[in-house]
Amino acid sequence: MFRILEKREMAERTVCEFKIEVPDIAKKAQPGQFVVIRANETGERIPLTMAGTDPEAGTINIIFQVVGKTTALLRSLGEGDEIVDIIGPLGVPTHVEKLGTVICVGGGTGVAVMYPITKAYKEAGNHVIAIVGARTKDLLILEEEMKAASHDLRVTTDDGSYGHHGFVTDVLKQILDGGDDVKLVVGIGPVPMMKFLCKMTKEYDVKTVVSLNPIMVDATGMCGACRVSVGGRTRFCCVEGPEFDGHQVDFDELVKRQRAYLTEEKVSMDRFTEQVPE
Amino acid sequence: MAEEKAKGKKREKVPRQKMLEQKPEDRVKNFDEVPFGYTPELARLEAGRCLQCKKPKCNDGCPVEIDIPAFIQLIYEGDFIGAAHKLKEQNSLPAICGRVCPQEDQCEKVCILGKKDEPVAVGRLERFAADWERAQGKIEIPEKDPPTGKRVAVAGSGPAGLTVAGDLIKKGHEVTIFEALHKTGGVLVYGIPEFRLPKAIVQAEIDYLAQLGVEIKAGYVIGRIKTVDELFEEGYDAIFLGLGAGLPLFMNIPGENLCGIYSANEYLTRSNLMKAYLFPEYDTPIAKGKNVAVFGAGNVSMDSARTALRLGADKVRIVYRRSRVEMPARIEEIHHAEEEGVEFHLLTTPARFMGDDDGWVTGMECIRMELGEPDESGRRRPIPIKGSEFSMDCDLVVVAIGAGANPLLPTTTPGLELNKRGYIVADEEDGKTTKKGVWAGGDIVTGSATVILAMGAGRHAANSMHDYLMSGQTTWP
Ligand SMILES: Cc1cc2nc3c(=O)[nH]c(=O)nc-3n(C[C@H](O)[C@H](O)[C@H](O)COP(=O)(O)OP(=O)(O)OC[C@H]3O[C@@H](n4cnc5c(N)ncnc54)[C@H](O)[C@@H]3O)c2cc1C
Ligand SMILES: Cc1cc2nc3c(=O)[nH]c(=O)nc-3n(C[C@H](O)[C@H](O)[C@H](O)COP(=O)(O)OP(=O)(O)OC[C@H]3O[C@@H](n4cnc5c(N)ncnc54)[C@H](O)[C@@H]3O)c2cc1C
Ligand code: SF4
Ligand code: FES
Numbered sequence: 159m160f161r162i163l164e165k166r167e168m169a170e171r172t173v174c175e176f177k178i179e180v181p182d183i184a185k186k187a188q189p190g191q192f193v194v195i196r197a198n199e200t201g202e203r204i205p206l207t208m209a210g211t212d213p214e215a216g217t218i219n220i221i222f223q224v225v226g227k228t229t230a231l232l233r234s235l236g237e238g239d240e241i242v243d244i245i246g247p248l249g250v251p252t253h254v255e256k257l258g259t260v261i262c263v264g265g266g267t268g269v270a271v272m273y274p275i276t277k278a279y280k281e282a283g284n285h286v287i288a289i290v291g292a293r294t295k296d297l298l299i300l301e302e303e304m305k306a307a308s309h310d311l312r313v314t315t316d317d318g319s320y321g322h323h324g325f326v327t328d329v330l331k332q333i334l335d336g337g338d339d340v341k342l343v344v345g346i347g348p349v350p351m352m353k354f355l356c357k358m359t360k361e362y363d364v365k366t367v368v369s370l371n372p373i374m375v376d377a378t379g380m381c382g383a384c385r386v387s388v389g390g391r392t393r394f395c396c397v398e399g400p401e402f403d404g405h406q407v408d409f410d411e412l413v414k415r416q417r418a419y420l421t422e423e424k425v426s427m428d429r430f431t432e433q434v435p436e
Numbered sequence: 437m438a439e440e441k442a443k444g445k446k447r448e449k450v451p452r453q454k455m456l457e458q459k460p461e462d463r464v465k466n467f468d469e470v471p472f473g474y475t476p477e478l479a480r481l482e483a484g485r486c487l488q489c490k491k492p493k494c495n496d497g498c499p500v501e502i503d504i505p506a507f508i509q510l511i512y513e514g515d516f517i518g519a520a521h522k523l524k525e526q527n528s529l530p531a532i533c534g535r536v537c538p539q540e541d542q543c544e545k546v547c548i549l550g551k552k553d554e555p556v557a558v559g560r561l562e563r564f565a566a567d568w569e570r571a572q573g574k575i576e577i578p579e580k581d582p583p584t585g586k587r588v589a590v591a592g593s594g595p596a597g598l599t600v601a602g603d604l605i606k607k608g609h610e611v612t613i614f615e616a617l618h619k620t621g622g623v624l625v626y627g628i629p630e631f632r633l634p635k636a637i638v639q640a641e642i643d644y645l646a647q648l649g650v651e652i653k654a655g656y657v658i659g660r661i662k663t664v665d666e667l668f669e670e671g672y673d674a675i676f677l678g679l680g681a682g683l684p685l686f687m688n689i690p691g692e693n694l695c696g697i698y699s700a701n702e703y704l705t706r707s708n709l710m711k712a713y714l715f716p717e718y719d720t721p722i723a724k725g726k727n728v729a730v731f732g733a734g735n736v737s738m739d740s741a742r743t744a745l746r747l748g749a750d751k752v753r754i755v756y757r758r759s760r761v762e763m764p765a766r767i768e769e770i771h772h773a774e775e776e777g778v779e780f781h782l783l784t785t786p787a788r789f790m791g792d793d794d795g796w797v798t799g800m801e802c803i804r805m806e807l808g809e810p811d812e813s814g815r816r817r818p819i820p821i822k823g824s825e826f827s828m829d830c831d832l833v834v835v836a837i838g839a840g841a842n843p844l845l846p847t848t849t850p851g852l853e854l855n856k857r858g859y860i861v862a863d864e865e866d867g868k869t870t871k872k873g874v875w876a877g878g879d880i881v882t883g884s885a886t887v888i889l890a891m892g893a894g895r896h897a898a899n900s901m902h903d904y905l906m907s908g909q910t911t912w913p
Pocket of ligand 3: 486487
C-alpha cells in the first residue's frame with residue numbers, strides 16, 4: 159500500500175499529478191524510468207513515467223492524463239488514499255550526456271514524461287531548447303517547470319489560443335532551418351506527433367530519440383505485450399526501452415497495437431462512469 | 437489385513453482408481469478445477485493396491501525422495517493426516533505436486549506394480565492426503581530452530597524460491613522473499629490455470645510461509661529496485677536466485693506482431709494473474725478468439741488451448757511441428773485437452789501470419805513437416821516438405837514454443853557467470869553460482885523444467901546455504 163501525499167489537477171481536470179510515498183523506488187529512480195501501478199485488487203497494471211522524485215523525502219511524482227478506466231479511477235482518489243501496488247523503477251534510464259544543443263519536444267501529456275529528461279539534459283551541460291504543445295491553452299501542462307528545466311522554452315497551441323499557432327513540429331522546423339548545430343532531438347507525445355517529427359528530423363539528418371508507450375502487462379520482459387519493431391527487429395519496450403532511435407521505429411504498427419482493446423476499454427469505462435457518476 | 441500387506445504379501449485386486457471429475461461439456465464453460473479428487477473410500481482402495489515392496493522403485497523415481505510406500509500405507513490405514521506429514525518430510529508442497537507433477541515419468545513410471553498392471557496412482561494419493569490436511573484446517577506450524585542472526589534474501593517466489601524460504605526459516609534464519617510481480621507463486625500463479633491448480637492452494641502455501649515468519653516483498657524487481665550487491669550491502673548474508681525461465685520465445689516469422697498474437701506468457705498472465713477471464717469484474721482485458729491456433733505441444737500449450745475454450749472459442753487447434761510421440765505435455769493434460777475438443781494438427785509449422793487493415797491476425801500460412809534424423813534432444817528433427825504450403829484461418833494465436841532466460845537480473849549482477857543460452861551457471865549438487873554468497877536453482881539454471889525439479893534444486897541450495905551460514909566460511913566456492 160502506497161499513500162498519496164499530494165494531488166494536483168491541471169488542464170481542466172484532464173490531467174492529474176500525485177506525489178506518492180514510495181521510498182525504495184524514490185531512492186533508485188533515474189530520468190526516463192517508469193513505474194507500474196495497480197490501483198486496487200481488481201485493477202489493471204498500467205505504466206506511468208516518474209515526472210520527478212525526491213530521494214530524501216522518499217516520494218515520487220506521477221502525472222497522468224485521464225483516458226480510460228484506470229486513470230479515471232486514479233483521479234477519483236485523493237490525498238491520504240492508498241494505491242495497492244507500485245512497482246519500479248522500470249525501463250532503461252535516459253542516456254544523458256553532454257552533446258551541445260538538444261531540443262526536447264513534448265506534446266500533450268508527453269510533456270510530463272519529457273520534464274525530468276529535459277532537466278537531466280540541462281544539468282549535463284547541454285544547451286536545451288524545449289518545445290511544448292497542447293491543443294489549446296487550458297490543456298497546456300507544466301509550463302513553468304519546463305521553463306526552469308530548459309534555456310529556451312517555446313509554446314505552441316493547435317488553436318492559437320496561446321504561444322505559436324500551430325504544431326510543435328512547425329517550431330522545430332524553424333529552429334532546424336535556422337542553422338543551429340542541433341545534436342539531438344528528443345520527441346515525446348502522441349504517436350502521430352512522434353511519427354511526423356521523426357520524418358522531419360530524418361530529412362535534416364538529426365539524431366532523434368522517442369519514448370514509446372505500447373500496452374504493457376508485467377513490464378519486466380516476461381510477456382512480450384510491449385513488443386515494438388525497431389529497425390526491423392522486435393524489441394521488448396519495457397526492458398529495452400522505452401526510448402529508441404526514432405528513425406528506426408515502426409509507428410504504424412505501434413498505433414495498431416495500442417488500439418487492440420478499444421472495445422473492452424469502452425466497456426470498462428462505461429461501467430465505471432455508471433458506478434461513479436461525476 | 438494391514439499387517440499382511442505391510443509384509444508385501446497381499447494386495448487388493450482392484451483396478452487403478454480414477455478420480456471423479458467434471459464432465460468435459462460442463463467444464464469447458466467454467467474455470468473450476470477439473471478433477472474433484474478421491475473420496476476417502478477411493479483413496480483407501482487405491483492405497484490398497486500398493487505392494488509395499490521390500491525394495492520399492494517408486495522412491496528412486498521421485499526427485500525429492502518421498503517415502504512413497506510409507507505415506508501410501510498411512511492412507512491405507514486411514515491415517516490421512518499422518519500421510520500428509522510423511523509427505524511433508526520431503527516435499528513441502530504436496531497439494532501442488534500431486535496435481536502438476538509428471539508422475540508418469542517419475543514415481544509411477546518405475547512402480548513395480550506397473551510392470552504387470554497399471555502403476556499405483558501415487559500422484560492422486562499425494563493430492564488426496566495434502567487436500568485432506570488442508571480441509572481439516574490442521575496445518576501444523578513446526579517449531580523453528582533458535583535464531584541464527586543470519587539473513588537470507590530469495591529473489592523469485594516460484595517453487596524453487598518458496599522451497600528455499602521454507603527450509604531456511606525453519607533452520608532459524610531470517611528470510612525475505614522478493615518477487616517481481618505483485619503476487620507470489622511464480623508460474624504457479626501466473627502460468628498454470630485455475631482449472632488445473634486452484635490459486636487458493638498456492639495462497640495457502642504462501643500464507644504458511646508468512647506464518648512461519650518469512651517476510652514477503654511483492655512488486656520488487658531485483659536488478660532494478662535493488663541489485664544483488666545492494667542486498668549484500670543491506671546486510672543479507674546469502675542470496676538465492678529462483679528467477680524462472682520467464683522470457684517468451686517467438687518464432688520470428690513475418691506478421692508475428694499483429695494484434696491477436698500472444699506469447700503464452702502474456703495470454704496466461706492476463707487470464708490467471710490478472711483474472712481477465714473475469715473481465716469486466718477485473719479490469720484487464722483479453723482477446724476472445726473464436727478460431728484459435730496454439731503453437732507448441734507442452735503443458736503450456738495445453739493450458740493455453742484449454743483457456744481459449746473456456747473463454748468461448750468455437751475451435752481450438754494445437755499446431756505442432758513434430759508428431760504425437762514427441763509432444764512434451766503430461767499425458768493427462770493431452771487427454772483432458774482432447775476430451776474437451778481441442779484439435780491436434782501435427783507435423784505442421786507456420787511460415788507467416790496475415791492480418792487485416794486494423795492490424796489483427798486473420799490467418800496463417802503453414803508448411804507440413806516430416807521427421808528426419810534425431811537431433812541433439814534425441815527427438816527426430818522436423819524437416820519442411822517443399823511445396824506443402826497451405827493456409828488456415830484464425831483470429832487468435834498463442835505462441836507456446838518455449839521460454840528463455842530473462843536477462844534483467846543477470847546483466848546487473850557482476851561476477852555471475854551465465855551459459856551460452858543466458859542461464860545462470862550453478863553447481864548441480866549445491867546450487868552455488870560463480871558469485872560469492874549467491875545460489876541459484878530451478879528454471880533459471882536448467883531452462884524450463886518442472887515444479888518438482890525446481891523444488892529439488894531449492895532443497896539442495898538451502899542445505900548448502902545453511903552450511904555456509906553456520907560455518908562462517910569466507911572462501912568460495
Ligand atoms: C512506458 C510508458 C510510460 C507512460 N507514461 C505515462 C505518463 O507519464 N502519463 C500518462 O498519462 N500516460 C502514460 N503512459 C500511458 C498510460 O499507461 C495509459 O494512458 C494508461 O495505461 C491508460 O489506462 P486506462 O485504463 O486509463 O485507459 P484505457 O481505456 O484502458 O486505455 C486507453 C489507451 O491507453 C493505452 N493503454 C491501455 N492499457 C495500457 C497498459 N496496460 N499499458 C500501456 N498502455 C495502455 C492503450 O493504448 C489504450 O487505447 C505511459 C505508457 C507507457 C508504456
Ligand atoms: C503454463 C505452464 C504450465 C506448466 N505446467 C507444469 C506442470 O503441469 N507440471 C510441472 O511440473 N511443471 C509445469 N510447468 C513448469 C514449472 O511451472 C516450472 O518448471 C517451475 O515453476 C519453475 O520454478 P522456478 O521456481 O524455477 O521459477 P518460476 O515458477 O518461473 O518463478 C520465478 C519467479 O521469479 C520471479 N522473478 C523473475 N525475475 C525476478 C527478479 N529480477 N526479481 C524478483 N523476482 C523475479 C518471477 O516473476 C517468478 O514469479 C509449467 C509451466 C508453465 C509456464
Ligand atoms: S513401487 Fe509401486 S507398488 Fe511398490 S511400493 Fe512403490 S508405489 Fe507401491
Ligand atoms: S510488458 Fe511484458 S514484456 Fe514488456
